[in-house]
Amino acid sequence: MYAFLIPLLKIVVVMAGLFGAVPVLVYFERRIAAFIQDRLGPNRVGPMGLFQPLADAIKMIFKEDIVPDHVDRVLYVLAPVLAFVPPALAFAVIPFGHPIRLLGDRIDLAIAPAGMGVLFLLAVGSTSVYGIAFGGWASNNKFSLLGGLRSSAQMISYEIPLVLALVAVLMTAGTLDLGRIVAQQAEFHLGILPAWNLFHQPIAFLIFFIAAFAETNRLPFDLPECEPELIGGYHTEYSSMKFAMFMMGEYVAMISMSALLVTFFLGGWSFPGIDPTSTALLSGIASVVAFAAKVAAVLFVFMWVRWTLPRFRYDQLMNLGWKVLIPLALLNIMATGVVGVA
Amino acid sequence: MDAAAPHDEPESPPAGEKPSLSEELYLPEILKGLATTFKHLIRPEKFTVEYPEKKKPIPQNFRGEHALKRDAQGRVKCVACFLCATACPSECIHITAGPTPPEWTDREKYPTKFEIDMLRCIYCGMCEEACPCDAIELTSKFYQVSETREEKYFGKDTLLRQPMKREYPDQG
Numbered sequence: 001m002y003a004f005l006i007p008l009l010k011i012v013v014v015m016a017g018l019f020g021a022v023p024v025l026v027y028f029e030r031r032i033a034a035f036i037q038d039r040l041g042p043n044r045v046g047p048m049g050l051f052q053p054l055a056d057a058i059k060m061i062f063k064e065d066i067v068p069d070h071v072d073r074v075l076y077v078l079a080p081v082l083a084f085v086p087p088a089l090a091f092a093v094i095p096f097g098h099p100i101r102l103l104g105d106r107i108d109l110a111i112a113p114a115g116m117g118v119l120f121l122l123a124v125g126s127t128s129v130y131g132i133a134f135g136g137w138a139s140n141n142k143f144s145l146l147g148g149l150r151s152s153a154q155m156i157s158y159e160i161p162l163v164l165a166l167v168a169v170l171m172t173a174g175t176l177d178l179g180r181i182v183a184q185q186a187e188f189h190l191g192i193l194p195a196w197n198l199f200h201q202p203i204a205f206l207i208f209f210i211a212a213f214a215e216t217n218r219l220p221f222d223l224p225e226c227e228p229e230l231i232g233g234y235h236t237e238y239s240s241m242k243f244a245m246f247m248m249g250e251y252v253a254m255i256s257m258s259a260l261l262v263t264f265f266l267g268g269w270s271f272p273g274i275d276p277t278s279t280a281l282l283s284g285i286a287s288v289v290a291f292a293a294k295v296a297a298v299l300f301v302f303m304w305v306r307w308t309l310p311r312f313r314y315d316q317l318m319n320l321g322w323k324v325l326i327p328l329a330l331l332n333i334m335a336t337g338v339v340g341v342a
Numbered sequence: 343m344d345a346a347a348p349h350d351e352p353e354s355p356p357a358g359e360k361p362s363l364s365e366e367l368y369l370p371e372i373l374k375g376l377a378t379t380f381k382h383l384i385r386p387e388k389f390t391v392e393y394p395e396k397k398k399p400i401p402q403n404f405r406g407e408h409a410l411k412r413d414a415q416g417r418v419k420c421v422a423c424f425l426c427a428t429a430c431p432s433e434c435i436h437i438t439a440g441p442t443p444p445e446w447t448d449r450e451k452y453p454t455k456f457e458i459d460m461l462r463c464i465y466c467g468m469c470e471e472a473c474p475c476d477a478i479e480l481t482s483k484f485y486q487v488s489e490t491r492e493e494k495y496f497g498k499d500t501l502l503r504q505p506m507k508r509e510y511p512d513q514g
Binding site: 032035036037038039040206304305307308309 | 369372375376378379380382383384385387388389390392
């Protein structure tokens with residue numbers, strides 16, 4: 001009876017949390033942007049402007065959904081969906097809490113606790129380029145096409161340092177199981193310092209963090225959609241909910257990337273005070289809260305960086321990816337190997 | 343802003359000069375930038391003036407809607423000399439002059455009609471400059487909303503009712 005209900009329930013809860021977080025993020029993005037620029041930001045709709053995302057959503061839904069005549073219809077409709085699904089899929093394997101025991105059953109707090117979770121993540125993650133590339137191609141507009149092409153090149157380039165950074169982490173972890181990677185980080189060094197991979201692999205963390213910005217097309221690497229050059233890039237021709245889906249895709253990708261960063265480097269759901277071996281419901285909830293708080297903190301850094309840095313030039317972006325991050329990641333792997341052997 | 347303040351100096355090195363190691367590494371500079379933006383993030387004072395609730399003080403010489411002034415006896419100051427209508431570059435002032443009532447001994451003419459088409463007016467203040475009697479003034483009233491075009495065609499009554507920006511000593 002439970003066997004199929006529990007995964008379904010987990011899917012519903014995680015997806016609801018994920019999509020519910022998007023409007024909240026948009027609100028915080030706008031407020032943080034405003035505060036950084038000494039403005040106030042949206043504060044009119046509801047108390048402190050908290051209903052602003054609702055107003056935005058209503059506006060988006062009631063906009064006319066225009067499909068221009070010159071587009072490739074199939075790809076044009078498919079692209080926003082493709083931009084939106086892969087980042088959401090990544091959440092299938094991310095453990096967001098330690099296993100709990102409920103009504104006698106042991107429940108893993110991950111939709112699909114797969115032993116090869118990391119491989120699944122990387123495979124799904126690399127498909128997210130399709131949405132943007134298709135969007136640019138199907139729009140049949142030179143700016144959109146340029147945005148789509150830039151995005152393809154950028155995401156493929158930064159995928160490499162991203163994965164290479166993870167390789168070093170996986171070498172020390174010795175497993176591809178995300179649950180075990182997190183459980184390893186729940187331990188402590190000298191009783192106080194959490195055994196987070198951030199402290200074991202600071203260079204890998206840095207490379208992963210930088211590549212994460214590029215993979216999610218966030219400033220300073222938002223070249224696929226840079227407004228002044230490409231008038232929005234791949235989503236120039238989109239309107240109404242199709243446009244909104246691209247935007248939601250971007251935010252879901254941000255959440256997924258933050259969740260990955262937290263899982264691999266910041267100890268996932270572990271937190272000082274939460275017993276990783278416990279299976280109590282309360283402790284499980286506490287671990288979910290710890291995970292969400294860490295993801296929120298990383299998301300804040302994403303936004304903070306966006307409103308601090310200017311956009312990279314395209315050649316600078318490629319130089320950084322190929323000439324700095326990839327060699328650095330390779331050296332890091334070598335150093336990890338040497339230390340591991342010694 | 344003080345021109346000698348350190349943040350006004352050019353950030354980038356002069357052409358030909360190599361950037362320092364910390365600049366080439368990006369990260370120290372990025373951290374500095376993040377520190378700057380964080381300071382602004384937590385700064386309580388913002389530049390936004392929340393308009394309908396709070397209003398910025400209007401400058402002394404703001405040129406808003408016109409007003410016609412009255413003299414000490416409460417009569418319209420204007421003597422219908424047409425200098426304002428002549429000076430007006432957008433030709434929005436329409437005056438009809440008439441002979442004064444017999445008890446007004448100090449002048450011969452006064453405006454029976456004094457109309458300004460506010461939709462034509464460019465608020466340049468030339469009428470104010472031209473007036474020899476200091477009878478017309480641009481007030482600091484700038485909430486210029488109306489629902490019809492007719493309402494923006496101000497007659498003498500409307501102009502006399504306008505709130506004054508400042509009081510001048512009556513020059514008699």
